[in-house]
Amino acid sequence: MSNRPKSITKNLSLNDTGETGGHQAGMLIPKGGDVLRFFPTLGKDEKNPRTSMYFYDENGKAWKLNFIYYNGKFYGGTRNEYRLTGMTAFFRENGLKAGDTITLTHENDNDVICYKRQAQPVVKEIHNEKGQINKRIVLGSSWKVIHY
DNA sequence: AGCCATGCACCG
DNA sequence: CGGTGCATGGCT
Numbered sequence: 001m002s003n004r005p006k007s008i009t010k011n012l013s014l015n016d017t018g019e020t021g022g023h024q025a026g027m028l029i030p031k032g033g034d035v036l037r038f039f040p041t042l043g044k045d046e047k048n049p050r051t052s053m054y055f056y057d058e059n060g061k062a063w064k065l066n067f068i069y070y071n072g073k074f075y076g077g078t079r080n081e082y083r084l085t086g087m088t089a090f091f092r093e094n095g096l097k098a099g100d101t102i103t104l105t106h107e108n109d110n111d112v113i114c115y116k117r118q119a120q121p122v123v124k125e126i127h128n129e130k131g132q133i134n135k136r137i138v139l140g141s142s143w144k145v146i147h148y
Numbered sequence: 149a150g151c152c153a154t155g156c157a158c159c160g
Numbered sequence: 161c162g163g164t165g166c167a168t169g170g171c172t
Contacts, residue, residue, distance in 0.1 A: 015150095020153075021152090024153075028151070070168075077167090081149085150171105152169105155167095
């Protein structure tokens, strides 16, 4: 639809921050939308292609993130999704939790990473058929895109 | 489609 | 040898 967005923001999930005990070290990038356009194009010419991207925080510190296209679906597997990995150090340094947001901005050939803490996560209780209560953090629309 | 979860390779 | 991230399977 349009060109590369100026900025994208993600509302962090429990899995993104590692609070679920996972260690996948990366968050999912939705396919087919403007969010994906923020990143370089990765095709299916090779399996699981990737590129490194450097983002700078407010202190000028560089963070190396890896943008990977898991495209195993086209190589006999099932995966077909994009991920941005290598973020756990940034999450830890800033104490980020699910419900917080991280924003990636591209401006004047400068890639910037920043974050925003959510004051109080909204927790939703889900009652299942066995009478158990599961808690889950409510995420607004996960992604937000800002164009030039 | 998106989030949750994990076996194992790698590396300090 | 313990923590981290890759690559992938699983669940909703």
